[in-house]
Amino acid sequence: MSIEMSESENIVFLRDKHIKYIDSLDKKQEDYEYWLSEHLRLNGVYWGLTALCLLNAKDTFKKEDVIEFVISCWDERSGGFAPFPGHDGHMLSTLSAIQILATYDALDSMNARDIREKCVAFIKGNQMKDGSFQGDRFGEVDTRFVYNAISSLSILGELTPEIVDPAVEYILRCYNFDGGFGLCPGAESHAAQAFTCLGTLAIVNKLGKLSDSQMEELGWWLCERQLPEGGLNGRPSKLPDVCYSWWVLSSLSIIDKLSWIDYNKLRAFILQSQDEKKGGISDRPENEVDVYHTVFGIAGLSLMGFENLDPIDPAYCMPVSVTSKFKKYPYDK
Amino acid sequence: MHGIKRRQWTEELLKQKKLQDQKKISEYRDLTKTVLDKKRKEIYTLETFDLTTQVLKINPEFNSVWNYRRDIINSLRDGLAIESWEDELNFTMAQMKVFPKVYWIWNHRVWILNNYPNSPLKIWQRELVIASKVLEMDARNYHAWHYRRIIVNEIEKISGKSMDKSELEYTTLNINQNISNFSSWHQRAKLLPRMFSTDEVMDKKKFINDEVSYITNAMFTDAEDQSVWLYIKWFIKNEIVSKTLSGDEYQKMLKDLKNNILAINEDEVEFSGVQNNWCLKILIVIEDIETSLGITNTSNKTEYIEQLIEADPLRKNRYMHLLNKH
Numbered sequence: 308m309s310i311e312m313s314e315s316e317n318i319v320f321l322r323d324k325h326i327k328y329i330d331s332l333d334k335k336q337e338d339y340e341y342w343l344s345e346h347l348r349l350n351g352v353y354w355g356l357t358a359l360c361l362l363n364a365k366d367t368f369k370k371e372d373v374i375e376f377v378i379s380c381w382d383e384r385s386g387g388f389a390p391f392p393g394h395d396g397h398m399l400s401t402l403s404a405i406q407i408l409a410t411y412d413a414l415d416s417m418n419a420r421d422i423r424e425k426c427v428a429f430i431k432g433n434q435m436k437d438g439s440f441q442g443d444r445f446g447e448v449d450t451r452f453v454y455n456a457i458s459s460l461s462i463l464g465e466l467t468p469e470i471v472d473p474a475v476e477y478i479l480r481c482y483n484f485d486g487g488f489g490l491c492p493g494a495e496s497h498a499a500q501a502f503t504c505l506g507t508l509a510i511v512n513k514l515g516k517l518s519d520s521q522m523e524e525l526g527w528w529l530c531e532r533q534l535p536e537g538g539l540n541g542r543p544s545k546l547p548d549v550c551y552s553w554w555v556l557s558s559l560s561i562i563d564k565l566s567w568i569d570y571n572k573l574r575a576f577i578l579q580s581q582d583e584k585k586g587g588i589s590d591r592p593e594n595e596v597d598v599y600h601t602v603f604g605i606a607g608l609s610l611m612g613f614e615n616l617d618p619i620d621p622a623y624c625m626p627v628s629v630t631s632k633f634k635k636y637p638y639d640k
Numbered sequence: 641m642h643g644i645k646r647r648q649w650t651e652e653l654l655k656q657k658k659l660q661d662q663k664k665i666s667e668y669r670d671l672t673k674t675v676l677d678k679k680r681k682e683i684y685t686l687e688t689f690d691l692t693t694q695v696l697k698i699n700p701e702f703n704s705v706w707n708y709r710r711d712i713i714n715s716l717r718d719g720l721a722i723e724s725w726e727d728e729l730n731f732t733m734a735q736m737k738v739f740p741k742v743y744w745i746w747n748h749r750v751w752i753l754n755n756y757p758n759s760p761l762k763i764w765q766r767e768l769v770i771a772s773k774v775l776e777m778d779a780r781n782y783h784a785w786h787y788r789r790i791i792v793n794e795i796e797k798i799s800g801k802s803m804d805k806s807e808l809e810y811t812t813l814n815i816n817q818n819i820s821n822f823s824s825w826h827q828r829a830k831l832l833p834r835m836f837s838t839d840e841v842m843d844k845k846k847f848i849n850d851e852v853s854y855i856t857n858a859m860f861t862d863a864e865d866q867s868v869w870l871y872i873k874w875f876i877k878n879e880i881v882s883k884t885l886s887g888d889e890y891q892k893m894l895k896d897l898k899n900n901i902l903a904i905n906e907d908e909v910e911f912s913g914v915q916n917n918w919c920l921k922i923l924i925v926i927e928d929i930e931t932s933l934g935i936t937n938t939s940n941k942t943e944y945i946e947q948l949i950e951a952d953p954l955r956k957n958r959y960m961h962l963l964n965k966h
Contacts, residue, residue, distance in 0.1 A: 339661040342668055346701050393676045394704040445710060447747045484829050484874040494786055495826040526958065531866060533954045543822040543866050545780070548642070567961075569954040582646060595644040 318578040320614040324586030325601060326364045329355045331585075332598055345391040349380050351598050353403040356410055358602040360626040361609050361616045365410075374413050377404050381422050385443065386429030396429060398442045398455040405459045410629050414463065427465050430456050438473030439491070449490045450481055454503035458623060461510045464634040471511045471636065478504045479516055486524030498532055498541040498551050501525070501558040509561045509622035511636050522562050529559050530567035537572030538591060548590045549580050549600045552607025553624070560610055560621035570611045577604045671695060672702075679708040684715035693731065700739045706748050713755070725756050733770070740774070746783045750790060761798045767791050772810070779814060779821050804835045812854075819858050820865035829874050836880045844884045851875065852893055856900055863904045869918040872897075873925050891933065898926050917952045920944045924962070941966060 332355060335341045344351065352373060359367050380400065382389040387396025388404035405426075408414050417423035433440045433456065440452040453474050460466045480492040481504055487496020488504035505525075508514045517525070532539040532555045538547025539555045552573060559565045579592040580600070587596030588604035606624065609616040620630040649657070675695050678688045692709040695702055713720070713728070732749040739745060756763055771788040775781060792803050808831050814824040832851075834840075841847045855875060858868045875881060876897065882890055905919040927941045945966065949959045 337658050337661060337665075339664045339668070342665055342672075343699050343701075345672075346699075346703055389704065393680070395707050397703065443707070445707065445747070445751060447743070447750075483826070484878075485826070485870045490782075490786060493789055493830055495782065495823050497782060528870075530955050530958050535954075542780070542782075543870065544820045564958075564961075566957040567955060569956075572954065584648075589646060590642050593646055595646045 318575060320578060320608070321581050321583065321586055322362055322614070324583075325581075325588070325605065326359065326362055326367055326586070328582070328586030328596070329358055329598060329601065330367050346394065347390055349377065349388065349390045349400045349403045349407070352376070353406050354598045354602040356407055357619075357625060358598070358605050360410060360629075361602075361605050361619060363617055370411050370413075373407060374411060374416055377407050378416055378419070378422070380404060381420075381426075383420075383425075386425035386432075387443070388426070395443065398430070398433060398440060398452045398459075401426065401430065402455040402459045405462050406623075406625055409462045409633075410625060412629075423463070427460065427463060430459055431470060434470060434474070438475070438477035440474070450478060450488065450500050450503045450507070451490070453478060454507050457507045457510055461636060462623075462633060464638070466511065466636045466638070468637075471513075475508065475511060475513045475516060478507050482517075482521065486521070486526075486528030496528065496542065498529070498539070498554040498558070501529060502554045505558045505561045506622045506624075514561070517562075522564075525562055526559065526564040526567055529555050530564070533568045533573065537569065537574075537576035539568070539573065546591065547576065549577055549588055549607075550590065550603040552577055553603035553610075556607050556610045557621040557624065565610065570613070574608060574611065574613050577608060580604065668698060671698075672705075675705060675708065679704070679711075682711075684712045686716070688712055689716070696735065700735050700742045700745055703744050706744050710748070710751060717755075722757065725752065728752050736774070740778060740781060741783060743783065746787055750787070753791075753794075759794075759798075761795065764791055764795045764798065768795065775814075779818060780823050782823075785823050785827070802838065802840060804831050804838075804840055807831055808835070815858070819862045820867045822867035822870065825867050825871040829871060833878065833880055836884075844880075845889075848881055848884050852897070856897070859901070859904060863908065863916050863918065866918060869922055872922055876926065877929060887933075891930075891935065894926055894930060898923060901926075915947060915951055917948060920948050920951070 332351065352368075356365070356368060356373070359365050377388070379392045380389050380394075381404070382394070382396035385396030387398065387401040389396050390400040390403075394400075405414070408416060414423075417426065433443070433452065435441060435448060438453075439448045439450075440456045441448050442452045457466070457471070457474060460470065477492075478488075481488045481490070481494070481500065483489055483496045485496050487498070488500040489495055489497060490500050494500075505514070508516065531543070532541070532551060534540060534547050536547060538549065539551035540547050541551050541554065556565065556568070556573075559567055576592075577588065580589045580594070580596075581587070582589065582596045585596070587598070588601045589596045590600050605616060606619050608614050609619045610621060618627040619625070620627045623630045623633075671691070671694060675688070675691050678691065689709065689712045692705050692712065695705045696709070699705075729749070729752055732745055732752065735742075735745045736749070753759065753763060753767060768788070768791050771784060771791055774784045775788065778784070792807060796803055808828065811824040811828045811831070814821050815828075836844065855868060855872050859872065862868065876894065881893070885893060901919045901923055905916050908914070908916045908919070924941055924944050927939055927944075930936070931939065942963065945959050945963045949956050949963075952959070
């Protein structure tokens with residue numbers, strides 16, 4: 308699978324095909340899989356839209372239609388956003404909804420029916436005593452949901468020390484001896500959790516809570532995720548996967564050690580995972596593509612400065628042109 | 641989609657798929673429409689419960705239907721016999737076998753155990769056996785390890801007895817089967833400090849010496865895999881070691897370890913002509929500790945870093961950073 312450098316430099320980034328692929332996703336209603344993936348629809352829209360922004364093709368989706376769909380996903384009972392109309396509100400889909408609206412500069416559409424107010428209450432109401440967050444009322448706890456909450460509230464400008472301080476304490480308890488972060492205290496390090504934990508700390512301006520030696524260990528653990536074929540894995544002795552181009556790279560970027568992996572080799576791995584016929588990127592070469600791996604592959608390329616992509620914010624996983632307008636925590640009095 | 645091979649669809653195959661899909665789509669949409677409609681109307685009956693079973697068998701990722709199912713169970717709770725709770729555990733087990741990496745299934749099973757009438761010790765103990773079975777099938781399953789810790793925690797809470805010793809034995813068993821089972825090394829690194837702080841270890845010095853033999857053996861068995869090295873790098877710097885051993889003993893332990901690592905590296909050079917990168921990386925860590933202890937007469941750190949820049953170019957910039965810091 309490994310490719311010589313001279314060869315890899317010749318692989319072309321299929322910009323137009325990726326745009327076409329993302330555009331085609333909502334036109335697949337004749338496919339059974341389209342209906343089986345309703346529970347991820349709003350997340351899917353966020354992944355697609357973010358990829359399009361990086362590809363400088365934001366207008367591919369019709370803005371009004373997307374905003375209308377997002378609002379139709381709001382679940383009045385919980386106050387959060389569901390991934391699809393009629394489903395239940397959840398922290399994961401709530402962040403996707405807020406990210407999409409912010410990307411379209413359309414957060415004011417949450418002013419109707421007290422959506423904004425109820426949504427903030429939903430998010431804050433999911434914080435547990437130890438600072439962690441549950442995904443919904445049924446009690447599953449994971450640093451993914453801490454990230455969902457902190458990122459959502461940050462985009463809305465609704466962070467407070469009462470929410471932030473215990474959340475930060477909880478995140479720090481998830482730091483492991485090997486230099487990674489787990490999904491909860493005691494859990495094994497996982498690259499996706501490095502992103503959720505470091506992303507949370509970065510958003511609330513608390514990276515300083517990590518010591519220099521912890522930063523060194525983090526950088527070391529993260530850069531050891533790169534395998535000889537160029538791709539990154541999520542844990543020791545696992546296969547490489549394009550989505551870690553995001554989880555690992557964004558984490559390295561947040562701690563200012565992005566250059567600790569080999570860009571050219573990773574670029575080659577991502578490009579080899581493209582579907583040359585229909586566009587899109589898969590988890591690894593020769594596998595079926597999907598919008599999730601497409602956005603995280605493209606986001607990784609953007610962080611490394613390849614392919615003339617629009618810059619992405621490593622902490623929010625949104626275009627810098629959008630996040631630069633967010634109110635920075637701690638807020639001025 | 642993870643690990644699904646890309647297929648090339650011919651026109652003919654696509655046509656066939658579309659035809660088959662049409663029927664499946666209309667059945668599935670009718671079913672989900674009915675379920676979501678009854679969910680909205682808060683109809684909590686055995687009939688709607690069966691409907692959720694139908695949906696979840698087709699699509700275990702449908703979280704809102706799991707939620708509906710829990711609401712139904714909650715509502716019918718008073719009339720439910722123990723068999724119903726057992727049936728529910730069997731249902732999630734069957735689902736788990738087909739979809740071992742779906743978060744919602746694991747989450748539902750935890751909820752069932754927490755809500756099981758009186759949540760007795762014996763169901764959690766039985767669950768631990770099941771968790772071990774799942775980990776036998778996939779020793780690194782991230783969900784299963786998380787699940788196992790939840791169960792152990794609950795058993796400890798109910799029984800009031802620590803399970804650290806038996807859990808440590810469990811990691812040893814796993815590692816002996818496969819040294820690159822990092823999930824077990826991770827668990828070991830979590831258990832040891834706790835056992836030391838709660839005085840679960842009778843002879844601490846012997847314990848540390850045994851552990852040093854254990855990791856020395858492990859690195860001689862498989863020096864290629866990073867799991868054991870990540871553990872060693874934690875172990876040698878940890879307080880349980882530096883505080884249990886006397887200053888001289890600690891320095892000797894480091895020195896012996898260093899000699900063993902050098903031996904492994906030499907073997908590798910002899911065998912394959914190249915150095916073992918992890919040997920070099922850990923030698924640097926040991927020398928850093930020695931420097932902090934005031935032992936500076938044997939430092940080869942610069943040499944190791946320069947060798948790594950050549951031998952491990954993927955991480956070249958980290959080594960350059962170490963060199964500049966040095």
